Amino acid sequence: MTTAEFRLPDLGEGLTSAELVSWHVNVGERVSIDQVIADVETAKAQVELPSPYTGVVAELLAEPGATVPVGAPIIRIESTDPVGADASAPPVLVGYGPQTAHASRRRRKASPESAQHKQMARAMTASARAPQATVFVTSDVTASMELLETLSKSADFENCSVTPLTLAAKSLVTAIASHPGVNATWDETAERSVVHPHVNLGIAVASDSGLVVPNIKDADSLTLREIALRITELTSTARAGRTDVAHLTGGTITITNVGVFGVDGGVALLNPGEAAILALGSVNERPWVRGGQITIRQVVTLSLTFDHRALDGQQASQFLTLVASMLTDPAVLLAHL
Template sequence: MTTMTEASVREFKMPDVGEGLTEAEILKWYVQPGDTVTDGQVVCEVETAKAAVELPIPYDGVVRALHFPEGTTVDVGMSIIAVDVSGGAGDAPAAAPVAEVPAQAAVQTPAQAPAAPAPQPEAPQTAAPQAAAPQAEAAKPVGSGRQPVLVGYGVAASSTKRRPRKGPEIAVSQVPETIQAELNGHGAAPAVRERPLAKPPVRKLAKDLGVDLATVVPTGPDGIITREDVHAAVAQAAPATQAAPAAEPVPQVAQAPVTTPAAVPVPSYDTARETRVPVKGVRKATAAAMVGSAFTAPHVTEFVTIDVTRTLKLVEELKRDKDMQGLRVNPLLLIARALLVAVKRNPEINASWDEAAQEIVVKHYVNLGIAAATPRGLLVPNIKDAHAKTLPQLAESLGELVSTAREGRTSPAAMQGGTVTITNVGVFGVDTGTPILNPGESAILAIGAIKLQPWVHKGKVKPRQVTTLALSFDHRLVDGELGSKVLADVAAILEQPKKLITWG
């Protein structure tokens, strides 16, 4: 037995996967003590205040210890896993030589495999678990390298050598049928289960819906499970569970819920009287930011109700325009363009307050934030240099931003450096609100629900499409005149969209 020296053990510390993040929660471990790992292999999934990411290990070696269990919030810089990089087996049980593993014949191609498996002796029970990893590795198709990860140290082209988790069944989906027959036909072969390929948001969706990814048929490239695959698995299982009454879903309201809808069970008033939900991740970061903003920047909110009938007509025309084909064209697109034009006409609104230097920093660029309600909570990614984009480019950026946020793939960098923000509370049927500024920004525009209402138009009362806009701003650097000008400009453009040409 080889003695493990302290010098041969490398401690992998929790990295800062964003800019200035201080902690992350360990959602899931993909390895256990005694597993063999390679440089670039994903060892765990963590959730920060901004995103869920997978962490790859930067060493080759054998896992000696996991310092924290799943569900633990760990400070950045603390060691989370110890890896013996000496190349020896250390204190772990020695693996049996490959030549002695009875199921080694399974690595043959279908053409090489014998017609009937020859009788084989039963493998020693202590050697089987260690031998399973190289056997599973050899059974993988050539060129099936691991998929790229979100953060880390690069991607290793070789397959992983993680010891398979114990399980009563054999589920090697990529092994030819003749090989599976050999694996299933001999009691000596240990159970092998390949970890399904899926991105972190898809794994979380499956967890929330109670779907075992091992039972899902992948349709994505390289055998990756998509969100549609998970929903299809749910729909397929639905007939068997139709007899059970379904719980009503928790309504989703932007900025209001204490946690994500998937994380909070529907309360049963016949049993527990209270449910306590830990404040962490996105909710914890949002709460801290909103409290800091509300009690640091003196907020002022102004409102205006306007007729946006012409804007909605322009939206329908743009949908038929060949230059906008395939792009997401909706009222938000023109409202975003209207705000950008108003900022151009009133550049002082696009600024921030530097408390340390006692200076107002006027930005000559606009990183336009869009508040998005996601399964992980409220996120505010921003479109970099939105002021320089054409209308088709802005539409493309908005579509990508919203889709990425809803799928939970928003990167920490996408939520850094915003200058002004739009929040659309109208999608929930809300008329208006008093939005709180994002820290470091001077203004945020809220869009209310667009409704058909009686309106005086050309001297007569007619049904028109009407909405209410609300602009909150930091009164330290934006006075009432400047804030009113910006809101009035946005309103004028949405009432008369031709001003996008004359003012833009």
């Protein structure tokens, strides 16, 4: 049996520390892999930390109410089954590396809102380092709205919320199969785009603690119903401030529904480390020329902001056009499934 240290991981969006709210375990207690051992709170949300080890708790290294820097050890476990590391010298799981960090008691001189404007500023500063461009398309989505109405009455979608965001998310992850370059990260060191093999779709959620972006793992492998369920689960958990670490990290591309705020569309900023973000505007009835006649249709504006190092305008435009075509005619979406 060896002693393993669990260090506070990077909880997403460049956060450098978190407050330890409470422990779920005590010294001498046996824990298993993925068992929740503590709650921590960032400027964004309260998060449950799972154990990466099986073993017995040897020492708790931070007290509730203490601020712990990312990379600092928070618990020692007499480990019987270390995962992915030498338990005698485990690395930082995710984050900024070991820090000279004894956890320090937080002195709350700034309001929670102030800690939140600061974190948002850090994330946006990190995002702004990427040269960004945005393309727009306005589309007739009447057929999609009719489909959603039908699905909402279907037994297969009972107790499942299906919305324009649901269909847009499914269209986005489906379109990536034809345009994998949008699901990428720009590698600063190698100066090249790294395409991800799976789609972890970030869903931008406005919560009382600010904007959080939990992500749906392997969204490209999910059905429309499964995506609807995941979106519902993630948004409710995020608004309650209970998103877990796994869903706050590892996102590869993001969708944001600015239409819920009653706006026609907007220019979204990239989630740091991602090559693209799709913004969905509000769906409204508008005059529309169809078959040479002016008629009233359900119309939406989509925008795609992209890292111009990873994508050029043609690639971004072709991708956005495909997503829009799937929303204009759901048969196009079905043809790509």
